[in-house]
Amino acid sequence: MSGLTIPPSKGGLDFLSLGALVTRLDPGIIPFRKAQSLDIHVSGGEYNVSANLAYCFGLNTGVATAMVDYPMGELVQGRVREMGVTPYYKHFKHDGVRGPNIATVYSDQGHGVRAPVVFYNRANEAGALLKPGDFDWKSIFGGGVRWFHSGGIFASLGETTAPLIMEGMDAAKAAGAITSFDLNYRAKLWASVGGDARGQQVMRGIASKLDCLIGNEEDLQMGLGITGPDVHSKGKLDPETFFGLIDVVTKEFPNIKMVATTLREVHSTNRHDWAAVLWLNGKRYVSPTLHLDVIDRIGGGDGFAAGLIAGLLMGREPEQALRLGWAHGALLTTFPGDTTMAKLPEVEALAKGGTARVQR
Numbered sequence: 001m002s003g004l005t006i007p008p009s010k011g012g013l014d015f016l017s018l019g020a021l022v023t024r025l026d027p028g029i030i031p032f033r034k035a036q037s038l039d040i041h042v043s044g045g046e047y048n049v050s051a052n053l054a055y056c057f058g059l060n061t062g063v064a065t066a067m068v069d070y071p072m073g074e075l076v077q078g079r080v081r082e083m084g085v086t087p088y089y090k091h092f093k094h095d096g097v098r099g100p101n102i103a104t105v106y107s108d109q110g111h112g113v114r115a116p117v118v119f120y121n122r123a124n125e126a127g128a129l130l131k132p133g134d135f136d137w138k139s140i141f142g143g144g145v146r147w148f149h150s151g152g153i154f155a156s157l158g159e160t161t162a163p164l165i166m167e168g169m170d171a172a173k174a175a176g177a178i179t180s181f182d183l184n185y186r187a188k189l190w191a192s193v194g195g196d197a198r199g200q201q202v203m204r205g206i207a208s209k210l211d212c213l214i215g216n217e218e219d220l221q222m223g224l225g226i227t228g229p230d231v232h233s234k235g236k237l238d239p240e241t242f243f244g245l246i247d248v249v250t251k252e253f254p255n256i257k258m259v260a261t262t263l264r265e266v267h268s269t270n271r272h273d274w275a276a277v278l279w280l281n282g283k284r285y286v287s288p289t290l291h292l293d294v295i296d297r298i299g300g301g302d303g304f305a306a307g308l309i310a311g312l313l314m315g316r317e318p319e320q321a322l323r324l325g326w327a328h329g330a331l332l333t334t335f336p337g338d339t340t341m342a343k344l345p346e347v348e349a350l351a352k353g354g355t356a357r358v359q360r
Contacts, residue, residue, distance in 0.1 A: 003281040004211055004257040006312055007176055012144020013086065014059040014313055016177075018135075018168050019046025019154040020127025020161075021065050021076050024105040024298070024338060031108050032117070042079035043105065043338035045153040045184045048299055051339040052306035054084035056328065056347060059310060062086040062145075064135050064168070066126035070094035072102045083339060090134045092126045099124035109296055110269040116297065120188065122157070131160035137171035146313060148172035151182040152215075152223055155202050156189040162202045169209040180258075181206055182305055183215030185223040200225040212258040213249065214305050219261075220245050226252070237263045239277045239286045246279045257281055260322070262304045262329060270294045272333075276304055276326040280318045287326040288353075292333060299338035304329030306340070307347060320351070327351035 021044045027035035050061040063080070067073050067089035080087050092100045103122040110116040122128065148168060155162045165181075172179050183203060190199035203223045207213065220226045226248050246259045258280045265273040272292040278285040307328030311321025327350035328342060335341040 004178065004312075006178060006315070007146045009146065010144050012060070013062045013146065015050060015053050015061040015147045015149065015309065016064065016140065016145045016172075017046040017050045017062070018064045018148070018150040018165060019044050020103060020125065020130075020157060021047055021063075021067075021080070022103040022105050022122075022127075023072060023076065024107060026296075026336070027108050028336070029109050029111045032106055035108070039336065040075070041337040041339075042076050043299065045182060045302060046149060046151045047080075047085070048302035048339050049149055049182075049306045049309065050085045051080075051083040052303055052328070052332070053310055053313075056340045056342050056344055057306070057310040057314075058344065059313060060086070062088060062140075064088040064090075064140070066090050066092060066100075066130050068092050068094050068100055068102050068126045076102055088135060088140060090130060092129065100126040100129060103127060107298060112268050112270060115269055118298075122189075125157065127154065128158035128161060130164055132163050132167045134164065135168070137168060141171055141175035141177065145172065145175060145177045147178045147180065147309060149180045149182070149309075150206075152184040152199075152203060152219070153186060153189065155206065156186060156193060156199065158193065162206065165206055166209065169206070173209070178211050179209060180212035180214065180305075180309070181210050182301070183213070183219035183223040184301075185215070185219045187222070196222060199223060207253050208255065210253070210256055212260075213253075213256050214260050214301075216261045216263075217242055217245055220249060224249065224252075237265050237273055237275055237289060239263065239275075239284075242277050243279065243284055250279075260305075260308055260325070262301055262326075264300075269297075272297070274326070274330050274333075276308075276322055276329070278308065278318060278322040278325075283318065285319050285322045287322055290326070290330055292330055294333045296336045297333050300329045300333045302329075302338070303332030303340060323351040324348075
């Protein structure tokens with residue numbers, strides 16, 4: 001098995017993601033049924049990684065996505081600009097009544113013993129209408145792209161999104177870019193387009209084209225149909241359970257050179273134990289375990305992915321890259337919203353063992 005080799009920077013983009021942008025309406029700790037005001041977060045499992053890499057790590061990133069020409073689209077475009085991400089939009093015109101729309105995700109944060117709740121309105125979503133041929137990959141990759149990324153949320157949106165991911169992966173490989181995919185298995189989304197069997201068929205096809213895979217034990221089992229150690233037989237922070245599954249994954253998909261995930265044990269909505277593991281070029285790496293006081297857990301996994309990928313793109317050793325991902329994902333859960341408010345010195349300090357003592 002050949003190892004993962006990160007292309008050097010030659011100008012252009014360090015990182016490009018493909019996925020749908022959404023607005024997340026967030027009443028904080030108030031349940032939606034009693035909400036009187038909402039924060040609007042711009043999000044997307046694939047976009048979030050680009051936004052985090054640009055804002056926190058100073059990398060040159062882009063996103064290929066759908067955009068709707070109406071006021072919500074203007075709001076989303078403004079947030080994308082604020083995060084420093086270069087957009088490649090396929091534009092759709094809104095009919096003034098039914099769409100197509102920027103999808104909406106609703107989530108209240110919960111508190112203590114009350115769990116967070118997430119539900120969706122993805123009816124007539126522009127992102128689900130994206131299809132092969134919508135992006136000029138030759139032109140985009142011709143400008144230089146080191147790493148190309150997509151995920152299972154986008155793959156689940158419709159019949160044409162997974163083929164578009166495959167088209168993008170092929171173009172990325174032809175251009176010499178690293179390819180990665182976050183399984184992000186969402187049963188509610190796959191249920192609307194054929195269920196688990198359809199999800200596994202799609203995910204396995206994409207996995208056959210990847211260099212790097214991100215996903216936890218449930219993602220690997222539900223998204224890829226991988227059988228392996230019972231994920232509930234040991235503590236949820238036991239890395240050996242995950243590494244056992246990785247052995248199965250890499251035997252079935254020998255093209256995969258990296259697998260990584262967070263390990264999270266939820267004691268309450270706001271108290272988590274947090275760790276991360278990395279399998280890279282046949283070697284295993286495990287982070288320390290951190291006791292987290294969580295404000296908003298949405299986006300923590302994307303924060304981990306961004307920090308890990310940033311470390312690799314910046315030429316850090318695997319152990320250091322894993323710690324950057326672990327630290328950045330942890331910090332992201334201390335901010336409201338789906339994308340980072342952290343700065344690199346904060347991430348570096350925590351990755352090296354920093355504390356929450358007051359900074360004077």
